[in-house]
Amino acid sequence: MDRTNETAQNGSSGFSEERDINRKRTDYLEWDEYFMATAFLAAKRSKDPCTQVGVCIVNRNNKVVGVGYNGMPIGCSDNEFPWAKNSANKLETKHLYVCHAEMNAILNKNSADVEDCRMYVGLFPCNECAKVIIQSGIKSVVYMSDKYSQKITTIAAKRMFDASGVRYRQYIPQNKQIVIDFSEINWNEMTQEPQTPSPVKNSLTD
Numbered sequence: 136m137d138r139t140n141e142t143a144q145n146g147s148s149g150f151s152e153e154r155d156i157n158r159k160r161t162d163y164l165e166w167d168e169y170f171m172a173t174a175f176l177a178a179k180r181s182k183d184p185c186t187q188v189g190v191c192i193v194n195r196n197n198k199v200v201g202v203g204y205n206g207m208p209i210g211c212s213d214n215e216f217p218w219a220k221n222s223a224n225k226l227e228t229k230h231l232y233v234c235h236a237e238m239n240a241i242l243n244k245n246s247a248d249v250e251d252c253r254m255y256v257g258l259f260p261c262n263e264c265a266k267v268i269i270q271s272g273i274k275s276v277v278y279m280s281d282k283y284s285q286k287i288t289t290i291a292a293k294r295m296f297d298a299s300g301v302r303y304r305q306y307i308p309q310n311k312q313i314v315i316d317f318s319e320i321n322w323n324e325m326t327q328e329p330q331t332p333s334p335v336k337n338s339l340t341d
């Protein structure tokens with residue numbers, strides 16, 4: 136079947152099976168969507184049973200300079216350190232040990248610094264992360280959920296952001312989900328060019 140005349144079925148929700156291969160795709164991800172999705176993908180690495188948070192930091196040229204998720208410090212085994220939220224023995228709760236995604240993403244940076252960058256994060260940062268964000272020079276935070284808006288840690292974080300000029304805005308996704316389909320890469324295999332011919336003699340050496 137000749138797919139060249141088939142057009143995209145929809146313009147916004149992820150990838151469509153049929154598309155016009157002679158025109159620019161219209162169902163590509165917007166920057167905000169792409170970076171927030173990157174943060175959410177990173178969150179899938181988290182071992183935390185309750186809260187999986189991911190972060191993606193980008194510079195003003197929209198280049199990713201850091202990615203992170205919440206987890207135990209290096210050398211502190213995921214299997215040996217506690218994941219409990221509450222425990223009779225306070226020493227056995229995760230809060231004392233887990234590195235939040237924001238801090239990890241900043242420390243994971245692949246650039247000299249994160250000055251003037253913006254951070255995409257699934258959940259509004261806590262006060263401890265707000266301090267790190269401010270001190271690192273990050274200038275804006277794009278978050279998805281503000282479910283702990285009444286918690287003292289969030290209120291303190293906003294107070295510090297407001298005082299130090301770090302802007303923050305909520306990201307409202309256009310699509311509820313983005314599907315990553317590993318077979319997508321072969322969607323047009325029926326229109327694949329013939330196999331690469333066997334090597335021919337280099338004309339320069341003839």
Ligand SMILES: [Zn+2]
Nearest residue numbers: 235260261264
């Ligand atoms: Zn935090």
